[in-house]
Structures are given as C-alpha cells and as structure tokens.
Amino acid sequence: MAGVLGVAVIGTGRMGADHVRRLHEVTSGARVAAVADVDAERVKRIADGIEGCSAHTDPAAAMAADGVDAVLIASPGPAHEAALLAAFEHDLPVLCEKPLTPGSASALRVLEAEQRLGHRRVQVGFMRRYDAEYVKLKSLLETGQLGRPLMLHNRHRNVATPPGFTSEMLINDSVVHEMDITRWLLGQEITAVTVLKPTPSGNAPEGLQDPQLVLFETAGGAVVDVEINVNCGFGYQVQAEVVCERGTARIGDGHSLVTNMAGRWGGTIAQDFTERFEDAYDRQMQAWVDATRRGEITGPSAWDGYATAAVCEAGVRAQQEGGRVEVELAKRPPFYA
Numbered sequence: 001m002a003g004v005l006g007v008a009v010i011g012t013g014r015m016g017a018d019h020v021r022r023l024h025e026v027t028s029g030a031r032v033a034a035v036a037d038v039d040a041e042r043v044k045r046i047a048d049g050i051e052g053c054s055a056h057t058d059p060a061a062a063m064a065a066d067g068v069d070a071v072l073i074a075s076p077g078p079a080h081e082a083a084l085l086a087a088f089e090h091d092l093p094v095l096c097e098k099p100l101t102p103g104s105a106s107a108l109r110v111l112e113a114e115q116r117l118g119h120r121r122v123q124v125g126f127m128r129r130y131d132a133e134y135v136k137l138k139s140l141l142e143t144g145q146l147g148r149p150l151m152l153h154n155r156h157r158n159v160a161t162p163p164g165f166t167s168e169m170l171i172n173d174s175v176v177h178e179m180d181i182t183r184w185l186l187g188q189e190i191t192a193v194t195v196l197k198p199t200p201s202g203n204a205p206e207g208l209q210d211p212q213l214v215l216f217e218t219a220g221g222a223v224v225d226v227e228i229n230v231n232c233g234f235g236y237q238v239q240a241e242v243v244c245e246r247g248t249a250r251i252g253d254g255h256s257l258v259t260n261m262a263g264r265w266g267g268t269i270a271q272d273f274t275e276r277f278e279d280a281y282d283r284q285m286q287a288w289v290d291a292t293r294r295g296e297i298t299g300p301s302a303w304d305g306y307a308t309a310a311v312c313e314a315g316v317r318a319q320q321e322g323g324r325v326e327v328e329l330a331k332r333p334p335f336y337a
C-alpha cells in the first residue's frame with residue numbers, strides 16, 4: 001500500500017461536496033488535497049474547512065497541485081471529457097461520476113485516450129454495484145442455483161424532480177443506473193430499447209413525460225423492464241426482481257425495520273438517493289481508494305461508461321421516435337476485456 005492518497009475533487013456541488021465530506025470523514029487512507037469549481041466562493045469555502053487543501057477555479061491547476069495522487073470528477077457531465085483528458089495528461093487515476101461523458105462519440109474519444117496511455121485509469125461512479133443488496137443478488141445469480149435469468153423487473157421512483165428536469169433526463173440521468181446494473185447483473189450488453197409512455201401523472205410538471213416504461217433486450221435474450229416514475233410523491237425506491245428458470249430473487253423492499261402499531265404494520269421509505277445508497281457511496285469510495293493505493297484500477301470501467309452512453313442514445317431515440325431502437329455499440333477493445 002502506498003501512503004495516504006491525496007485526491008483532487010473537481011466540482012463541489014451536491015455530489016462533489018458530499019464526496020469531499022466522505023473522503024475527509026469516512027474513507028480511510030485518503031485525504032482531500034485540492035478542490036476545483038468554477039464557483040470561486042463555493043470552492044474556497046469548502047477548501048477552508050480542510051487542512052492542507054488548496055482551492056482552484058481551474059480543474060487542471062487542481063490536478064497539478066502539491067500532494068495530488070488521484071482525481072475525483074463530480075462536475076456536470078458535459079465537463080467530464082475535458083477533466084478526464086487533463087487527468088490523463090498527469091497520468092492520474094480517476095473516479096468519474098456518471099456519466100463518463102454525455103454522448104457515445106465523446107465517450108469513445110475518452111476510451112481512445114485511455115488506451116493511448118497503455119493502462120486503465122478510469123473508474124465510473126456506478127455506485128449501485130457497491131450496494132449490499134445488489135452485491136448479494138449478483139452473487140446468487142453467479143452460483144447458477146436459479147438457472148438462467150429470463151427477465152429483470154426494475155422500479156425506480158423519486159419523490160419529485162428538480163426544476164428544469166426534462167423527459168430526456170429520465171433516460172440519461174435516471175434509467176442510466178438501470179442500464180449499468182442490467183449489464184452488470186446479467187453480464188450481457190443491451191442490444192435494443194423501447195419506451196412506452198402512459199398518460200403523464202398529475203404530479204408531473206407540465207411537459208414532463210413521467211412515468212415511462214423502458215424495455216431493454218439483451219445479447220443473451222433476456223427482457224428487462226424499468227418503471228421510471230420520478231414524481232411519485234411518496235419516496236425514493238429502487239427495486240429489482242430477477243426471474244430465472246428455477247426461481248426468482250428480489251431486492252429493494254426496504255424491510256430493515258418493520259413496526260407494528262395502532263392496527264397497522266410497516267416501515268419507512270428513503271426520501272432520496274443519498275439516503276438509500278449512502279453505504280454504496282461509502283463502499284465505492286473505499287474500494288477506489290484501496291485499489292488506487294495498491295496501484296490497481298477496479299470497478300466499472302470507461303467501457304461501461306461508453307456502453308451506457310450508447311444505450312442512453314438508443315433510449316432517447318426510442319422515447320422521441322417511438323418503436324424499438326437498436327443500440328449501436330462499437331466492438332469492445334481487448335484492453336477492456
């Protein structure tokens with residue numbers, strides 16, 4: 001193990017500030033060495049709270065700062081390509097929040113640049129792969145006890161959308177997590193997407209097509225559905241049920257605490273993703289720090305980021321044009337085998 005890992009955090013908004021807190025207070029073996037944000041006041045305020053942390057408005061300057069060994073990118077998706085390429089110039093390991101980049105063409109440019117380095121540098125922040133329930137589900141599938149997966153049912157519900165949330169963002173920002181988890185759980189690429197649109201909920205803001213039912217077909221012949229329902233009003237819920245030849249397995253029912261009182265039984269529902277996936281974010285960070293200190297790159301790769309970008313493009317086309325849209329995926333380079 002190398003010494004304490006000095007991390008430069010790029011983007012200190014909702015996710016970035018939470019990752020700074022996590023690195024500073026929760027993760028072992030790492031420290032926040034530099035932070036960068038185009039908002040000079042915000043970045044200074046965050047750096048002031050951490051001893052030995054420098055503040056920058058230019059991400060490249062943060063990466064070049066003293067004591068930086070690795071980079072965490074939590075700026076908005078359109079800024080990721082430039083930040084990734086800057087990290088590659090310094091040959092720094094990167095944990096990049098999803099999306100790798102917002103489109104498949106830019107994602108391919110990142111894959112090409114990483115391959116030119118000659119070694120993997122990128123882990124993409126698909127943190128559900130670190131959620132204890134998803135990990136159990138994948139382990140069970142891998143034992144083969146249930147037989148071949150035939151179908152996967154997913155539900156993804158949010159209390160409400162922030163202002164400016166568009167129908168495309170349901171695919172690009174929300175269903176993107178089911179795209180990654182489907183590929184990971186089933187070990188298969190997604191080959192086609194269909195989107196069905198019921199009459200919008202009365203809870204949905206004017207013009208937002210919410211909810212939607214998104215269907216994936218996979219290379220191994222499985223069919224996957226995703227209820228994406230982001231103004232359900234009652235809570236943040238992520239559930240998944242795999243239907244296999246010899247049985248089914250389901251996660252996300254949130255039965256960790258059940259109460260009986262006054263003629264009713266039940267529990268509580270998380271209100272947002274930071275609550276539901278808090279442990280997964282913590283485990284993702286610790287795993288990234290540990291692997292980086294060992295000189296390894298593990299977790300979701302730039303290929304996973306590219307493949308989900310390609311599925312998102314098919315999803316948005318299916319949403320806008322109707323019908324079934326095939327995913328256009330480049331050949332997977334042996335570098336990402």
Ligand SMILES: NC(=O)c1ccc[n+]([C@@H]2O[C@H](COP(=O)([O-])OP(=O)(O)OC[C@H]3O[C@@H](n4cnc5c(N)ncnc54)[C@H](O)[C@@H]3O)[C@@H](O)[C@H]2O)c1
Binds near residue numbers: 097
């Ligand atoms: N894994 C997850 O569950 C999850 C959840 C939410 C968001 N995200 C991802 O995290 C990233 C950040 O999302 P957020 O919700 O924190 O957004 P946000 O808008 O709250 O924060 C973004 C921050 O980046 C700063 N910024 C903008 N352009 C920049 C640039 N070029 N360089 C440096 N900083 C810049 C902004 O000033 C802001 O402080 C996005 O990629 C988003 O998709 C992931």
